[in-house]
Every structure is written in structure tokens, then in C-alpha cells.
Amino acid sequence: MKIRRIIVALLTCTLMVVGITGCGSTNSSNQSQENTPTQEKTDSSTSSEKNSTKNNDTASEGKVLVVYYSASGRTKAVANTIVQTAGADVFEIVPTEVYSDADLDWTDDNSRVSKEHDDKSLRDVELTSTTVKNWDSYDTVFIGYPIWWGIAAWPTDTFVKANDFKGKTVIPFCTAASSGIGESGTLLAEEAGTGDWQDGMRFSSDVESSEVAEWVKGLEKEI
Numbered sequence: 001m002k003i004r005r006i007i008v009a010l011l012t013c014t015l016m017v018v019g020i021t022g023c024g025s026t027n028s029s030n031q032s033q034e035n036t037p038t039q040e041k042t043d044s045s046t047s048s049e050k051n052s053t054k055n056n057d058t059a060s061e062g063k064v065l066v067v068y069y070s071a072s073g074r075t076k077a078v079a080n081t082i083v084q085t086a087g088a089d090v091f092e093i094v095p096t097e098v099y100s101d102a103d104l105d106w107t108d109d110n111s112r113v114s115k116e117h118d119d120k121s122l123r124d125v126e127l128t129s130t131t132v133k134n135w136d137s138y139d140t141v142f143i144g145y146p147i148w149w150g151i152a153a154w155p156t157d158t159f160v161k162a163n164d165f166k167g168k169t170v171i172p173f174c175t176a177a178s179s180g181i182g183e184s185g186t187l188l189a190e191e192a193g194t195g196d197w198q199d200g201m202r203f204s205s206d207v208e209s210s211e212v213a214e215w216v217k218g219l220e221k222e223i
């Protein structure tokens with residue numbers, strides 16, 4: 001009887017230890033498998049929600065607007081620094097058919113971007129929206145884009161062609177691996193046909209936000 005009680009007690013202890021350890025490891029593995037991606041998802045959805053909120057409900061009081069297209073996030077980072085430094089509103093240019101990594105592979109002659117580069121008629125990229133709420137209230141509009149083959153990535157052109165820049169100061173900015181801003185701003189200004197377009201600024205793809213902020217602070221006359 002005594003031996004039986006000891007065996008039962010030992011078995012109970014073993015089961016408790018296995019149970020606790022097992023539960024512990026299951027929980028921690030669940031956490032790393034579920035919580036981390038969920039956190040990332042939450043972060044990115046929060047940021048895109050913020051963007052879409054800004055896109056649709058741009059504050060009417062703001063005098064400065066930052067419009068940008070970014071295929072892989074470099075120009076977006078610069079745009080966000082301008083937004084914070086200038087206290088500006090923001091509008092993201094989003095192609096209806098977003099460019100995938102394969103689409104952006106300029107080393108592949110058959111990629112979407114290579115075909116569009118080779119045939120101008122394919123560059124008329126449709127956007128999810130070209131309409132900025134309270135557009136007339138903005139005096140200064142920054143327009144940002146990555147450089148593609150020496151010029152502004154063409155989703156930017158669709159936005160520029162669709163809007164009237166009359167009475168606005170327009171400040172182009174771009175990010176690029178090695179090229180300068182070149183004629184990209186001038187070409188966009190020609191397409192717009194209106195607006196007081198400035199020379200603009202080129203940033204390296206991996207520019208520090210402090211460099212961008214310094215540039216914005218030096219634009220006292222323009223903004």
C-alpha cells in the first residue's frame with residue numbers, strides 16, 4: 001500500500017514536470033511563430049493605415065504636402081523625414097498593380113520594368129488614386145521618387161499629369177544608387193505645365209535622416 005502511494009506520488013510529480021516544461025516550450029515556440037509575425041503585421045498595417053488615412057483625410061490646415069512614390073522603401077524613408085521636419089501632410093503614390101521584386105529586376109530584359117523602359121507606351125502606370133484631399137490648400141508640394149534609368153520612376157508621372165500645380169512651389173527630391181537628379185525634375189515640370197518647380201535634391205539610397213532634415217531646415221524661402 002505504502003509502495004503504491006509512493007509510485008502514484010512519483011508518477012504525479014513526473015507528469016507535472018513534463019506538463020510544465022512541455023507547456024512552457026509550446027508557449028514560447030508559439031510566441032515566436034505567431035507573435036513576431038503578428039507584431040510585424042500590426043506594425044506594417046498600422047503604418048499603411050496611417051498612410052491611407054493621410055491619403056484620404058489630409059489635414060486641411062497644412063500648407064506643405066509631401067507626395068512620393070517608393071518601390072522599395074528608400075524614398076519613403078526620406079519622405080517621412082521631410083514630413084516630420086516640415087510638419088507636412090503626406091500622399092503616397094501607389095500603382096494599382098504594385099511592382100513586385102521580379103517586376104523591378106532591371107537586369108532581366110523581360111521584367112515589367114525593363115519592358116516599360118524599352119517601350120514608353122507602357123509607362124502610363126495606373127494609380128489607386130491621384131486625388132489629394134484639400135489639394136488647393138497646399139502652397140508647397142515636395143515630390144519624391146526613385147531614379148529609374150536616369151529619370152523619375154514613371155508612376156510619379158501619372159500623378160504629376162493628373163494634377164494642377166498652379167500657384168504652388170514644387171520641390172522634387174529623389175533617391176538613387178549613384179545617379180544624380182539629372183533632368184528628372186525638369187521633365188516632370190514640363191509634364192505638369194504649371195507650378196514653380198525648384199531644382200530639387202538627390203539623396204543617396206542609404207542617406208541618413210539627419211542629412212535630409214538639415215536640407216529641409218535650409219529651405220526657409222521655399223516653405
Ligand SMILES: Cc1cc2nc3c(=O)[nH]c(=O)nc-3n(C[C@H](O)[C@H](O)[C@H](O)COP(=O)(O)O)c2cc1C
Pocket residue numbers: 069070071072073074075076104105106113145146147148149150151175176177178179180204205
Ligand atoms: C528599375 C530600376 C532602375 C534604376 N535605375 C537607376 C539609375 O539609373 N541610377 C541609379 O543611381 N539608381 C538606379 N536605381 C536604383 C534606385 O534609384 C535606388 O535604389 C532608389 O533609392 C530606390 O528607391 P525606392 O526604394 O524608394 O524605390 C534603379 C532601380 C530600379 C529598380
